[in-house]
Amino acid sequence: MDSRQLEYFVAVAEELSFTRAAQRMFAVQSTVSAAIRALETDLKTTLFDRSTRRVTLSATGEALLPEAKAALEALDRARAVVEEASTGLRGNIRIGTLTRLGLVDLAALLGAFYQKYPLVEVQVTTSPTGSSGLADDVRHGRLDVSLVGLNPTELTGLQPRELATVPYVVLVPPDHRLAGRDGIRLKDLTGERFIDQLGGFGNRIAVDRAFDNAGIPRRVQVEVPDLTSVPDYVRAGLGVAVVPALDADGQPGVTALRLTDVKLTWTLSAITLSGKRPSRAVTALLDLLTDSILPRNAF
Numbered sequence: 001m002d003s004r005q006l007e008y009f010v011a012v013a014e015e016l017s018f019t020r021a022a023q024r025m026f027a028v029q030s031t032v033s034a035a036i037r038a039l040e041t042d043l044k045t046t047l048f049d050r051s052t053r054r055v056t057l058s059a060t061g062e063a064l065l066p067e068a069k070a071a072l073e074a075l076d077r078a079r080a081v082v083e084e085a086s087t088g089l090r091g092n093i094r095i096g097t098l099t100r101l102g103l104v105d106l107a108a109l110l111g112a113f114y115q116k117y118p119l120v121e122v123q124v125t126t127s128p129t130g131s132s133g134l135a136d137d138v139r140h141g142r143l144d145v146s147l148v149g150l151n152p153t154e155l156t157g158l159q160p161r162e163l164a165t166v167p168y169v170v171l172v173p174p175d176h177r178l179a180g181r182d183g184i185r186l187k188d189l190t191g192e193r194f195i196d197q198l199g200g201f202g203n204r205i206a207v208d209r210a211f212d213n214a215g216i217p218r219r220v221q222v223e224v225p226d227l228t229s230v231p232d233y234v235r236a237g238l239g240v241a242v243v244p245a246l247d248a249d250g251q252p253g254v255t256a257l258r259l260t261d262v263k264l265t266w267t268l269s270a271i272t273l274s275g276k277r278p279s280r281a282v283t284a285l286l287d288l289l290t291d292s293i294l295p296r297n298a299f
Contacts, residue, residue, distance in 0.1 A: 001042050003075055006068045008035040009047065013065050014140045016055050024142070073276065080280055090119035091281035096134040096146030099126055099226050102246040103164050103268055104147065109292045113285055120281045128225070130201030138271055144282050145272050147289075149202035149244070151209075160269035161286055164293050168207070168264040169256040171195075171234045171241040176255070183258035186214050193221035193239035195230050203227070203266055207242045210264050268293075 011021035012032065022029040040047050047061035057065065080091060097106055110122055127133030131148035138146050139157050152160070170189065172179050178188060197204045211218045221239045224230060230241045235253040244266035245256065270289050272278045278286065 001039060003072065005035045005039040005042075006072055008032045009039055009061075010065065010068050010072065010141070012036060012048065012055065013057055013061060013068075016057075018055065069276070076279065089117045089281055089284060091279050092121045092123070093145065093279075093281050093285055094123045094125070094143045095285070096125055096127060096137055096143045096148075098130065098134075098147055098149065101147065101268075102228070103166075103293055104289065105292070106147075109288060113288055117281065117284060120284075122285075129199075130197065130204075130225075132200040132202070132205070135271060138273055141273070145270055145278070145285065147268060148271055149266050149268055151202070151206060151267075154202070154205065155269070155271060157274050158271045159274045160271050161290065163268045163270060163289060165265050165267045166244050166246060168203075168242055168259060168266060169245045170259060171231055171243060171251065171254045171256055173234060173237050174253065174255050176240070178257065179255045181257060183260035185261040186211065186216055186259065187261075189218075189240060189242075190216055193219055195222045195224070195233040195239045195241040196220045197227060197230070198223050198225055201227075203244055206264065206266065210242075210262055214262070 008021065008025060008027075008031075011024050012018055015021045015024060018029050018032055018036075022032045025032065036047065043060075043064075045060045046058050047064065049056045049058050106124070110124070113120070113122065125143070127137060131150045132154070134143065134146040134148050135150060135154065135158060137143040147163075148155075170178075170184055178184050196207065199205075208218070222233050224233070227243060227246070230243055231251040231254045233239065234241050235251075242259075242264075246266075270286055272282065272286075
């Protein structure tokens with residue numbers, strides 16, 4: 001048994017696919033399959049139940065998975081300690097982020113991180129399904145850390161570090177019937193058309209839940225992948241929106257109103273896998289993230 005075999009085993013166990021595991025490990029599928037067969041021969045057991053349609057972990061494979069992960073983590077820590085003692089902090093970080101995130105200047109932050117830790121390689125990605133997809137990527141080991149905007153109930157199996165919390169506001173055109181009010185209730189929006197993000201995005205989940213809990217039906221007229229484009233559709237008169245108050249400078253051509261009957265807030269968190277100690281490189285990045293939240297004015 002060697003570390004590379006364990007890495008292939010963990011990849012197949014998490015992906016439940018030899019093809020996806022090979023892609024994740026930048027290897028050909030035959031190499032991954034051969035490594036798993038060799039590991040099974042060495043252990044004198046079957047680690048996966050294979051069929052033409054699916055791959056699942058056997059009972060033995062289920063038992064081995066947490067031990068394999070722990071062994072690989074221990075090896076990584078041992079290598080890191082030796083390398084850092086001689087050359088400084090190094091490693092690889094795969095980080096997920098939301099698109100056009102206003103609370104964190106991630107590009108500037110990662111630039112500063114690179115200047116401080118030039119031997120740490122950082123890969124940045126997003127997910128087409130927003131925070132939900134990013135959270136799944138962390139759970140399945142495809143990301144080491146991610147920025148998400150999810151309620152704690154959606155963070156099962158994850159360790160969050162809360163970075164900022166902002167209230168939701170209602171955006172309406174300046175000539176809207178509600179624009180002159182100081183604050184409004186959810187039921188005041190009954191019958192309105194809505195602009196919102198795609199399903200799976202953290203703020204969409206929170207707003208859908210708030211309306212469901214209030215028993216108010218909601219018709220989403222326009223769905224967009226980028227939160228910063230929502231005001232454009234409101235400004236054009238295509239609907240109203242309930243969104244986190246992320247823009248401290250306000251939005252020209254739209255009016256932002258307080259919600260008075262529900263306490264609806266959006267929390268930006270950095271998440272890592274629960275039960276797994278982050279690497280020293282990830283910890284250093286998390287500390288920098290915590291210190292980098294841009295100051296903003298309360299609504």
